[in-house]
Amino acid sequence: MEPKRKKISSIRSTPAGEVFIWLNAMGLAVGLIMISGILLLVVYQGIISFWPKDVLELHVEPSSVGSLPNSRVVSGEIAKKQNKKVRRTPSQGDDPDIEWQLFVGNKDVFGFSFVYVDYNSITKVAKPADIIVLERQEYGRAIGYAIALNKGNVRVVEAGAREFDQTLNDKLRQTEERRREINRIERVEIGRVNAAMESIRLKLKRAASDGKLDLSEESGDIQILRETSAELTVEYGVLEQRARELRAQQDEFQLRYRLSSGEERDISVGEIIDYTYPNRLGPLQKIGLLFQRSYRFAVEYPREANTEGGIYPAIFGTFVMTLIMSLIVTPFGVMAAIYLSEYAKNGLFVRLVRIAVNNLAGVPSIVFGVFGLGFFVYFVGGNIDQIFFSDRLPTPTFGTGGVLWASLTLALLTVPVVVVATEEGLAAVSRGMREAGLACGASKWQCIQRIVLPAAAPGILTGIILAVARGAGEVAPLMLVGVVKSAPTLPINATFPYLHFEQKFMHLGFHIYDLGFQSPDSEAAKPVVFATTFLLIMLVIGLNLIAIYLREKLRGKLEATH
């Protein structure tokens, strides 16, 4: 036995082509690293855009900061450390000059928010605990040292005093309440009055054109309309007056603060949304702040041309659009799938149709957008305007992009997804179950309704989830059929008739495109874009993972029944 074993081990046991297997392994490794890399990047960037960073105070050599030549002290958050952009020559050493990109805020003072600081010119780096960062309504954040809270010329409380934070918090709470009230008045109340006045204007216009209403001065109809209009004008005045008073109260108190350059400035407390002492925060407080900021990002309206504030309208717009889309696509997709797998005779026609449906999934989304614009917006919408809203022309009502047309376009785009997934689900229902149902005397529809559909539910659900994920992530067609960078009102709101199908809307994906590429200050917008990207990716991938899980379960069942 001994010699025999030796003989085997002496054979060089390298099967042919092992090397190429390793090459293929590299392909997979690169693919996996790419996907995990991109996910990690988005997660990391998304989280740090909410993370409260320390504010450093840099003492630099005179006139070394190009954009702030007079400052010897600059304070801000480090945005980036990078190699200086100089031409590389062969003689140069491997260590290029490093510069720091510093977020200095105070855009109202400087006119910009970022400066580059040459690392070599920094003489001292400090982390003063007293530095305060003010989140403001306008001009982004302010960075400086608080001096005192004033009421006009009267000093209320010094910054050093123990009750300073307490007082400031109280004032902030009050201004926050007033801001909400102002918002409510302006968005809801005045919006309602405006809508009522617009409808009166349209009534009068329509009356003038079709002559149904008696237009003479003494006529009762006109009198009523006039009176209502006058009442509305009074109401409008009252509301506006109330808003103006509230606004005036907002400016009652001022916070005096000092920039690191020494300049002192005042800011109305009404302008401040929030404040932090970033260098005093412990890790737990930072995490708390992270969650608080993420929450506010999700529920607030955008400010400063979308570069600050939250993205609530975009989230809401995406939600409404996908909701309407799935309400349309589900019945039609499921119906088409039932027809294909239960009713249609298996022949050339069904094969062709199946190929066509499969194929449609591969048609570029922009083509659907083109179709949506030409057919829904201009053709259908234009005709609806002619018939029902002719008094508003030439201002289009439905004859322009809107949430309904966007939903319909995306419904068309996602039909194949639902059809394919539902068909797969229907195929997983075993023949035995159907036959049992039929044998018990169920009619064909009863059999489908009571046995087949419930059993295929996971498949249908998978289809809907995939469709929703696709709809949430798709941007190109939406750009043609109704998405906008900033919508004044939401597609569902408190103004009659509550659902505004014709309204343009905001969308998470388009928000990314618009902020990243059309924004005047794309550097300042980066945190918002990354945070939006993070949210969108989480949403889409979460939905997809659920769909994949459901599908795997379904496949398991399919294998078990066959």
Place this chain on the structure above:
Amino acid sequence: MPIQQKNISVKLDARFSVSTTVKVIDYVMERFIKIGGIGVIAAVSGIFVFIFLEILPLFQWPEVKEIGVVSMPQREYLEMGVDQWGKKPFFLDTESNFHFLTLDTGQITTIPAQLPDSVRVTAYDYSQEGGTLVCGFDDGRFCLFNVEYSERFIDGVRELEPSIKRSEIYRIGRTGHPIESITYADSGDQKIIAVVQDTGARATVSLVRLMQEQTLLGSGAVTIDEEYDLTNQFEGTPVLLLAGTQADALLIATDEGRISYFNIDDEDCELMQVFQPFADLADPAINTLDYLFGGVSIVITAATGENRVFSLFIPANGTSRLFGHTKSFPNFTEPVTNYSPSLRNKAFLLSSDRTLSLRFATNSSIRWEAQLDYNIRDTVISSKYDRLMVLSDDSNLHVYNLHDPHPTSGISAFFSRQWFEGSPFPKFEWQSTGASDDYEPKLSMIPLIIGTLKGTFYAMLFATPLALSAALYTSQFLDRRIRTIVKPTMETMASLPSVVLGFLGALWLAPLIETRLVFIFLLIVLLPVGAILTGYCWSRLPMKIQRGVPAGNEFLVMLGIFVIGFVACWYLAPTVERRFFSVVDPVNGQVVSDFREWWRLTTNTPFEQRNSLIVGFVMGFAVIPIVFSIAEESLSNVPTALSSGALALGASRWQTAVRIVIPTASAGIFSALMMGLGRAVGETMIVLMVTGNTPVLDFNMFTGMRTLSANIAVELPEAPHGGTLYRTLFLGALILFIFTFFINTLAVTLREHLRSRFKTV
């Protein structure tokens, strides 16, 4: 008993018969689902039909329909013009009366020109663009008439009130000699007038420049600024004069068919060029000569009916703009007697005695041509390009409706080279809108199609090897347990919204890669080499160590190798760049080691930050998961009996994979590539964000592109509904649709075929 039995049987019947409600519901649902199902499928094909219908008008020829004839008093009319709404044409007769005809009512208003009795009009020139008529007299003097229409709204209906404004009478050239030919142009502050005068001997040509002060209160007095005698600056007998529409040029055509082109500026009148448009013909004489709308091209006809267009452009090795032959039209059978340009586009109307021909310069096409049953005296195209008016010899005005919304389009406009005005040679170009009204839309699909193919090519170049090797490894060699994690992970990648990929690619990756190109190239070369080397060395290691990594787990080692390779390339890159990509900057003589500079200076092609390399890379993210999942599926579906057989016969796992599995699944792999290709062709957001969206015709790796899809996204929101651009963008969508439909059908059919083949195995 019988009664009881009957009862039972009745009960049985009731129990076994289906209730009507169920039957009705069943019937209704069946119909409903059938209608719904077929409806969905019909809707899907409706997309194709709708888009097709939208582009059809692009290829339609104009419709010209006679809508009326108005009889004018029998007179000899010299000239005719029309207001910008096409409602009130006017006619100038030989007795210098202006007759204004209201088309709706047939009413004629006559306004006399009020010329002194002593003069007789011997030459005239009317330019519809400015509404100015210039008349030359038999005593060597001239005057200008402005035909003006003031509009009033009476009950919402536009009423036009015509009026004639006559300038004072100026003298020009040799006093006392009759003016034979006259031309006039006005650029606002400068006006030029040129005349041919019969002096008994050789006819003379004189040019005057009029200046008009533009004050805050309006136009001031017109004064003669300068006078030139051009008679001795050219050879031959002058027959035709043409002043450049911007009052900056004068063309003089002689009886031998030679045209002298003078450039006129503030100081001087300089002869630029002499050319003979019909030098190749037996009779080179010029019959008509006039500008096209825009004043860059001239339309010339020969006595024999030849019709050519000459345009101003800077020739390949010249410095100033000269006329060159750009277009030829099919022959006119008879000599052309009348020419009328359109004031909206590059269309023009030619007529001989009885033939009327509407032609379009940009694509050298005859839009419409007809034989009329009357003799033509004069023609005009309305300003909105919606009416043709033809005055017959017997003083009847024939009015035609012209419906030609898309004259610039056509197969040749979209797919072949076009010689645009100002360009020295014909080319493919996409530039749909320009700054001025007289802009020629350039609507070639070719740069967009090339851009699409370019983006797709780079994406597939990057995605194919990665996706296929990953798919092969996953399906054939990977540990089964890891596979259940790897597959959904790769599929998740398919769901990444393209807007996210585009954003990361453009704002994060592009600036990052720009300075590290050498690193990227090193990585592309060294990673496969490293993998092969590792594999080679590994197989040389003792079995004991080899067993440490069970088969199917190699890729875990590869993750480590990737990291090592990455770090190695990172540190190697600057050295390599200095060693191989240093170049001397010609501006300051400094040696620069920057790949971008090296590329620019050694290849003489541009380098852009947002280039095809980035597009390929980012689009790869979108394509890889599609190719991977379909290829993986078809590779794993190869019946195990086949591969087991091969393994049992002693083939190694690689041999089995390459010789048995891949050939069997080849149709599936091909179909996977097709699906990936379809995705890359139609991808919009990534290209829109990652490239500069400039239409290009090259395959340079370091320039961007504009694809069909990005073009739609950029231009469609701004395109007016129903216009030529709007429909052309629909044509782009249709091309995309057909292209992807073709690719996908091929892929789906192949997959079906593969599936049925496996069933038989």
